[in-house]
Amino acid sequence: MRLSQTFIKTLREAPKDETARNGALLVRAGYIHKEMAGVYDYLPLGLRVIENIKRIIREELNKLGCEEISMSALQNPEPWEKTGRFSDQEVDIWFKTEVSSGGELGLAPTHEEPITNMLKAYITSYKDLPLQVYQFQTKFRNELRAKSGILRGREFLMKDLYSFHTSEEDLDRFYGEVEKAYAKIFDRLGIGGDTYETFASGGIFSKYSHEYQTFLPVGEDTVYYNGDKSVVLNDEVLNDETLEDLGVKREDLVATTAAEVGNIFKLKTKYSEPLGLKFTDQNNELKTVYMGCYGIGVSRVMGVIAEKFADDKGLVWPEAVAPYKYHLVGIGEEGMEAAEKFYAEHPGEVLFDDRDIRPGEKFADAELMGLPYRVVISAKTLAEESAEITERITGKTKLVKLSDLK
Amino acid sequence: MRLSQTFIKTLREAPKDETARNGALLVRAGYIHKEMAGVYDYLPLGLRVIENIKRIIREELNKLGCEEISMSALQNPEPWEKTGRFSDQEVDIWFKTEVSSGGELGLAPTHEEPITNMLKAYITSYKDLPLQVYQFQTKFRNELRAKSGILRGREFLMKDLYSFHTSEEDLDRFYGEVEKAYAKIFDRLGIGGDTYETFASGGIFSKYSHEYQTFLPVGEDTVYYNGDKSVVLNDEVLNDETLEDLGVKREDLVATTAAEVGNIFKLKTKYSEPLGLKFTDQNNELKTVYMGCYGIGVSRVMGVIAEKFADDKGLVWPEAVAPYKYHLVGIGEEGMEAAEKFYAEHPGEVLFDDRDIRPGEKFADAELMGLPYRVVISAKTLAEESAEITERITGKTKLVKLSDLK
Numbered sequence: 018m019r020l021s022q023t024f025i026k027t028l029r030e031a032p033k034d035e036t037a038r039n040g041a042l043l044v045r046a047g048y049i050h051k052e053m054a055g056v057y058d059y060l061p062l063g064l065r066v067i068e069n070i071k072r073i074i075r076e077e078l079n080k081l082g083c084e085e086i087s088m089s090a091l092q093n094p095e096p097w098e099k100t101g102r103f104s105d106q107e108v109d110i111w112f113k114t115e116v117s118s119g120g121e122l123g124l125a126p127t128h129e130e131p132i133t134n135m136l137k138a139y140i141t142s143y144k145d146l147p148l149q150v151y152q153f154q155t156k157f158r159n160e161l162r163a164k165s166g167i168l169r170g171r172e173f174l175m176k177d178l179y180s181f182h183t184s185e186e187d188l189d190r191f192y193g194e195v196e197k198a199y200a201k202i203f204d205r206l207g208i209g210g211d212t213y214e215t216f217a218s219g220g221i222f223s224k225y226s227h228e229y230q231t232f233l234p235v236g237e238d239t240v241y242y243n244g245d246k247s248v249v250l251n252d253e254v255l256n257d258e259t260l261e262d263l264g265v266k267r268e269d270l271v272a273t274t275a276a277e278v279g280n281i282f283k284l285k286t287k288y289s290e291p292l293g294l295k296f297t298d299q300n301n302e303l304k305t306v307y308m309g310c311y312g313i314g315v316s317r318v319m320g321v322i323a324e325k326f327a328d329d330k331g332l333v334w335p336e337a338v339a340p341y342k343y344h345l346v347g348i349g350e351e352g353m354e355a356a357e358k359f360y361a362e363h364p365g366e367v368l369f370d371d372r373d374i375r376p377g378e379k380f381a382d383a384e385l386m387g388l389p390y391r392v393v394i395s396a397k398t399l400a401e402e403s404a405e406i407t408e409r410i411t412g413k414t415k416l417v418k419l420s421d422l423k
Numbered sequence: 424m425r426l427s428q429t430f431i432k433t434l435r436e437a438p439k440d441e442t443a444r445n446g447a448l449l450v451r452a453g454y455i456h457k458e459m460a461g462v463y464d465y466l467p468l469g470l471r472v473i474e475n476i477k478r479i480i481r482e483e484l485n486k487l488g489c490e491e492i493s494m495s496a497l498q499n500p501e502p503w504e505k506t507g508r509f510s511d512q513e514v515d516i517w518f519k520t521e522v523s524s525g526g527e528l529g530l531a532p533t534h535e536e537p538i539t540n541m542l543k544a545y546i547t548s549y550k551d552l553p554l555q556v557y558q559f560q561t562k563f564r565n566e567l568r569a570k571s572g573i574l575r576g577r578e579f580l581m582k583d584l585y586s587f588h589t590s591e592e593d594l595d596r597f598y599g600e601v602e603k604a605y606a607k608i609f610d611r612l613g614i615g616g617d618t619y620e621t622f623a624s625g626g627i628f629s630k631y632s633h634e635y636q637t638f639l640p641v642g643e644d645t646v647y648y649n650g651d652k653s654v655v656l657n658d659e660v661l662n663d664e665t666l667e668d669l670g671v672k673r674e675d676l677v678a679t680t681a682a683e684v685g686n687i688f689k690l691k692t693k694y695s696e697p698l699g700l701k702f703t704d705q706n707n708e709l710k711t712v713y714m715g716c717y718g719i720g721v722s723r724v725m726g727v728i729a730e731k732f733a734d735d736k737g738l739v740w741p742e743a744v745a746p747y748k749y750h751l752v753g754i755g756e757e758g759m760e761a762a763e764k765f766y767a768e769h770p771g772e773v774l775f776d777d778r779d780i781r782p783g784e785k786f787a788d789a790e791l792m793g794l795p796y797r798v799v800i801s802a803k804t805l806a807e808e809s810a811e812i813t814e815r816i817t818g819k820t821k822l823v824k825l826s827d828l829k
Contacts, residue, residue, distance in 0.1 A: 023490055024545050024554040050541050052495045054524075058541060059493040067493075084429060087465040087473075089458045090496070090561065091518075091578045112497075114518040114530070116577070117565045118460075124520070124530075135456050135464060139430050148430040155496065155561070159523045171522070172497045 018061070018341065019360075020370045020382075025060050027382050038235065039323040040166025042332050046385045048340075055163025055171035057316075062368075062386070065340035066319050067174065071153050073205045073337060074176050074313060077198045081191075083149045083178055088131055090155060092123040096130040099291045110158040124157035129310060132179045133288045140306060143183050143298050147191060151178035153315060165237060167320035168276055178311040181289075183296065188283055188307045195281055195311050199229060203278070206318060207335025208325060212278060215240050216250040216263065222285045224262075225254065229279035229313075231321050236276035243269050276321050279313040326410065332387030333410050341368040344388040346379045348395035355394045359404070359422070367392075384409070392422075424467070424747065425766075426776045426788075431466050433788050444641065445729040446572025448738050452791045454746075461569025461577035463722075468774075468792070471746035472725050473580060477559050479611045479743060480582050480719060483604045487597075489555045489584055494537055496561060498529040502536040505697045516564040530563035535716060538585045539694045546712060549589050549704050553597060557584035559721060571643060573726035574682055584717040587695075589702065594689055594713040601687055601717050605635060609684070612724060613741030614731060618684060621646050622656040622669065628691045630668075631660065635685035635719075637727050642682035649675050682727050685719040732816065738793030739816050747774040750794040752785045754801035761800045765810070765828070773798075790815070798828075 020026075025047035032051050035041045040057075043049045048063035059067055075085065097103035103123065105111060112124040125131070132150065139145065156175045163169050178195070182188040196214065203212040208231050215230040228251060230240050242249045248265050252272075260267055289295070289306040298304050319338075326333035336342060345367050347356025353371070360369045368388055370379045383391045391407040398405050403416040426432075431453035438457050441447045446463075449455045454469035465473055481491065503509035509529065511517060518530040531537070538556065545551065562581045569575050584601070588594040602620065609618040614637050621636040634657060636646050648655045654671050658678075666673055695701070695712040704710050725744075732739035742748060751773050753762025759777070766775045774794055776785045789797045799811040809822040 022488060024542070024551065024556060026545060028544060050544070052497070052537065053499045056495045056497045056499075058495055058537070061490045061492060064491060064493050082428060084467045085470060086467060087470050089462045089464055089578050091458070091462045091563070093459045093462075110523075112520040112522075112528075114520045114565075116518075117516075117567050122518075131458065131464070136430070138434060138456070139432060145430065150430060157497070159520075161523050172495050 018368050020368065021372045023061060025062065027385050035166065036164055037166030037168065037320075038327065039168060039320040042327055042385075043167065043320075043323055046332050046387065048332075049167065053171075055160055055169060057167055057170070062340040063319070066334070066338050067315060069338040069340070070206060070315050070318055071176070074153075074202055074315070077202050077205075078151055078176075078178060081149065081194055081198055083151050085152060086150050087152050088125070088128050088135075088154060090125050090157065092125050092131060094121060094123060096134040096292055097123065100130055100288055102130065110160060112157045112159045125154070126156055126158045127312075128152070128154065128177055129179070129284065129288045129308075130292065133292045133294050133308070136181060136306075137292070137294055140181060140294060140296055143296055146296060146306065147180060147182045147187055149178060149180040149191065151176060151311075165235065165320070166323075167316045168235070168324070169237065170316060173317065174315040176313040176315055180309040180311070181294075182307040182309075183298065183304070185285065185307055188285070188309050192281065192283060192309055195309070196227070199279060199281065199311075199313075202313070203229065203231075205337055206322065207337055208278070208318070208322060211325065213240075213242065213246060213249040213275075215275075216248075216254055216259065217280070218251070218253050219283070220287070222287045223283040226280060226282040228277050229281075230275035231278050231325065232273050233276045233321060233324055234274060235324055236274040238275050238277055239272055240275045241270040241272050243271075276317065276324075277314070278318050278321055279311070281311045282309065284308040284310055327387070330381075331385030334387050334389060336389045339387075339389050341366055341388050342390060343367045344383040344386065344391045345369045346376065346383065346391065346393045347371070348376050348393065351399055352393075352395040355399055355404075355419070359392065359394065359419070394419075424774050426774065427778045429467060431468065433791050441572065442570055443572030443574065443726075444733065445574060445726040448733055448791075449573065449726075449729055452738055452793065454738075455573065459577075461566055461575060461579075463573055463576070468746040469725070472740070472744050473721060475744045475746070476612060476721050476724055477582070480559075480608055480721070483608050483611075484557055484582075484584060487555065487600055487604055489557050491558065492556050493558050494531070494534050494541075494560060496531050496563065498531050498537060500527060500529060502540040502698055503529065506536055506694055508536065516566060518563045518565045531560070532562055532564045533718075534558070534560070534583055535585070535690065535694045535714075536698065539698045539700050539714070542587060542712075543698070543700055546587060546700060546702055549702055552702060552712065553586060553588045553593055555584060555586040555597065557582060557717075571641065571726070572729075573722045574641070574730070575643065576722060579723065580721040582719045582721055586715040586717070587700075588713040588715075589704065589710070591691065591713055594691070594715050598687065598689060598715055601715070602633070605685060605687070605717075605719075608719070609635065609637075611743055612728065613743055614684070614724070614728060617731065619646075619648065619652060619655040619681075621681075622654075622660055622665065623686070624657070624659050625689070626693070628693045629689040632686060632688040634683045635687075636681035637684050637731065638679050639682045639727060639730055640680060641730055642680040644681050644683055645678055646681045647676040647678050649677075682723065682730075683720070684724050684727055685717070687717045688715065690714040690716055733793070736787075737791030740793050740795060742795045745793075745795050747794055748772045748796060749774065750789040750792065750797045751775045752782065752789065752797065752799045753777070754782050754799065757805055758799075758801040761805055761810075761825070765798065765800065765825070800825075
């Protein structure tokens with residue numbers, strides 16, 4: 018991408034009401050635009066980050082045999098009324114709206130009810146199980162407060178996976194597979210080192226669920242960890258029973274703030290029972306399907322990565338999610354000519370600052386935008402048949418022969 | 424994809440309230456699921472069709488230097504109030520909702536206002552123009568009736584492109600480029616031969632706009648065409664002035680039904696004026712930006728293709744949008760073994776019916792699902808070292824050497 022030909026530019030100021038660092042930096046660097054609290058647009062660079070995150074998640078889920086679909090945002094109340102979750106007393110973050118032909122609709126805050134309902138058309142026998150489907154879908158949640166940039170959205174992108182099984186044992190098996198896949202996903206996203214599988218409340222059907230919490234100063238959750246971080250638990254389950262279950266002592270636990278980037282949950286028959294999702298087993302007996310659900314907040318992950326790695330100069334993207342690998346700057350006529358050549362040789366990997374502005378401004382923008390490698394080509398570097406490569410995260414600079422860059 | 428390992432299956436019956444052929448066939452063939460009138464989920468095969476349509480549109484728009492973004496569905500009333508379009512009297516298809524912190528929001532039925540408003544942060548000088556941005560975004564329209572399957576959705580996927588210019592002349596230039604790109608897009612989508620650029624009302628700012636109408640028996644629009652179809656016009660502009668402008672006589676025109684798959688519109692300063700989107704020109708004078716907008720109904724295109732090509736046996740997909748190119752059926756032990764080999768050699772292009780059911784059922788499903796080529800491998804075809812290839816659209820069958828299929 019040529020900066021001279023994109024509409025985005027870095028901005029001096031973020032919106033006045035944007036108090037979160039991730040939101041402010043992402044707006045200033047031209048990745049997102051704020052529509053209102055908790056509602057953002059994704060500009061070309063931001064959309065590329067989102068697509069990179071989706072690609073990594075998709076690749077790992079497809080390896081588990083998961084199938085991608087896309088469900089509607091508009092929700093018929095009927096299946097939600099069967100589980101009691103259309104009630105604003107039960108679920109207090111619904112956006113609701115009226116359809117002109119009559120009746121109330123909701124905007125999906127999650128999709129357990131419609132996916133369970135839909136699969137009644139597809140699951141009849143044990144031969145149809147197990148199955149697992151996922152989507153990348155915009156969720157709507159009517160949050161009273163949304164002041165954390167893209168860490169908490171009223172409208173946000175989520176990956177939600179649902180699995181369906183003949184038995185609790187098979188649900189346990191797949192749940193274990195998802196745990197391994199999630200570890201790999203967060204590693205590939207560059208936040209594996211700070212992201213912990215965390216014990217959380219399992220609701221009425223399971224003792225525990227698991228959250229994936231990334232330790233982060235601005236995180237909205239409080240979690241507790243033991244010395245080697247082999248046990249991490251959410252404050253909602255910090256009680257004697259949990260401590261005994263997990264074999265840790267309260268005095269050994271340290272509190273920290275964290276952002277929840279994912280969660281996995283053994284739903285068992287919580288939704289399949291009231292919605293009547295059943296199958297006939299080998300003995301021709303009608304049984305209720307076991308379910309699990311597994312979320313990752315895609316836009317939230319982008320916000321967490323922005324918060325986690327940013328420094329006082331701007332954003333710092335891990336290579337796997339960066340919108341481009343190289344931020345290319347040519348200095349002087351000779352440098353620009355060589356830069357043009359480099360750009361032509363690395364299609365799709367290079368953000369080329371070909372604007373007619375001072376090198377200092379280009380360098381400041383490169384730091385704000387945070388691509389992994391800044392590549393500067395000038396008469397000076399060309400004298401060594403080289404380009405100057407600066408790694409954004411370390412700030413380390415070295416000359417690399419142009420012939421080695423191909 | 425192996426049919427034994429996907430959750431989808433063909434269904435005997437479509438929902439009782441699904442009267443549109445595209446909706447009924449797409450549900451029965453496992454491409455979509457109906458949530459309610461005008462609201463559908465996209466299952467794995469349906470999502471692949473949508474992604475293929477998006478890819479073709481994206482490729483052609485990127486060639487014109489258009490940039491992809493993704494804007495929010497939730498809409499702050501403010502910019503819409505400036506153009507008068509938040510009023511239900513003015514725009515009667517809004518879904519509106521309340522935000523819990525106070526105030527009303529809308530669900531975007533289109534995005535002229537927010538894109539115009541957003542670009543005030545990015546356009547200041549003539550040097551920033553022209554620019555053109557597009558998105559694939561879910562639109563919400565509170566239609567009183569929605570009985571045409573995915574031809575008319577309350578929630579549907581649209582590509583909307585907006586262009587911004589220093590002058591009417593430059594808008595005209597780009598409008599002409601989009602006309603050429605649209606012709607190419609509809610050709611590539613397989614409906615070019617039946618899709619006509621159609622004169623329609625231009626509203627108060629332009630004499631005419633253009634719709635792209637695909638002639639279709641179940642289309643909801645009525646259009647008129649002359650003998651060689653060099654002039655096609657919407658019934659809303661069928662008047663003496665238009666006839667004179669276009670040099671056609673009323674008695675030479677024939678009426679037909681059609682489905683609108685796209686439209687392009689010279690907005691000029693209709694939105695930039697009330698929203699204050701201005702730039703300084705070479706003489707440092709403040710001027711209002713000229714705009715155009717250009718839509719394609721992505722999910723509607725899928726419905727139009729389904730309607731257009733389907734026959735009494737089921738769907739018929741043009742190769743460019745088909746979810747897979749080959750529908751593979753192995754018969755007998757020997758045939759299945761060779762089919763497994765074929766499947767391994769064509770990753771990503773083959774839907775493999777590896778289920779343990781009768782060949783007759785497999786053939787019927789292949790016809791219903793409508794992939795371009797059915798490939799049958801059996802002891803009989805293997806005796807000729809061949810596979811039997813049947814083209815779905817013509818029904819023509821021939822033996823092709825397996826060695827030629829690689």
